Amino acid sequence: METITLTMIKPDAVAAGNAGAILGKIAEAGFKIKALKMTQLTISDAQRFYEVHKGKPFYESLVEFMTSGPIVAAVLEKGNAVADFRTFIGATNPADAAEGTIRKLYATSVTQNAIHGSDSDENAQIEASFHFAQREMF
Numbered sequence: 001m002e003t004i005t006l007t008m009i010k011p012d013a014v015a016a017g018n019a020g021a022i023l024g025k026i027a028e029a030g031f032k033i034k035a036l037k038m039t040q041l042t043i044s045d046a047q048r049f050y051e052v053h054k055g056k057p058f059y060e061s062l063v064e065f066m067t068s069g070p071i072v073a074a075v076l077e078k079g080n081a082v083a084d085f086r087t088f089i090g091a092t093n094p095a096d097a098a099e100g101t102i103r104k105l106y107a108t109s110v111t112q113n114a115i116h117g118s119d120s121d122e123n124a125q126i127e128a129s130f131h132f133a134q135r136e137m138f
């Protein structure tokens with residue numbers, strides 16, 4: 001069954017000029033792009049997106065980082081999209097990321113970790129709606 005996941009190419013990877021290469025690898029890996037945009041989160045956007053992490057020690061620095069520059073947000077479709085995409089991007093901490101994964105290739109720290117992937121089908125729907133209107137998803 002085809003399912004979706006929501007990704008964000010984070011400010012570190014966009015600023016380093018890696019967004020195009022990462023989108024290419026995403027397509028090569030068999031994820032179909034259903035929606036795509038470059039945007040920059042406001043503080044209140046990032047606080048809302050990461051509300052589940054509110055109160056954690058890294059929350060403030062995460063919000064600061066995610067608002068520090070443009071990101072590329074996309075909705076991706078594939079069978080088993082959420083789990084397959086998380087395998088494809090690698091562990092949250094790039095020090096633990098497997099060879100060949102996006103985070104192994106492009107991330108520099110647990111905060112500046114290049115890319116986001118939804119952690120459940122339910123959150124993928126919520127996160128897709130956060131970034132895209134229905135008419136922007138194809």
Ligand code: CMP
Nearest residue numbers: 053058062092110111112113115116117
């Ligand atoms: P992501 O999974 O995209 O969304 C939550 C983010 O919080 C995660 O990426 C990391 O960038 C960040 N994060 C998670 N755990 C930690 C941590 N222990 N220290 C700093 N940042 C973290």
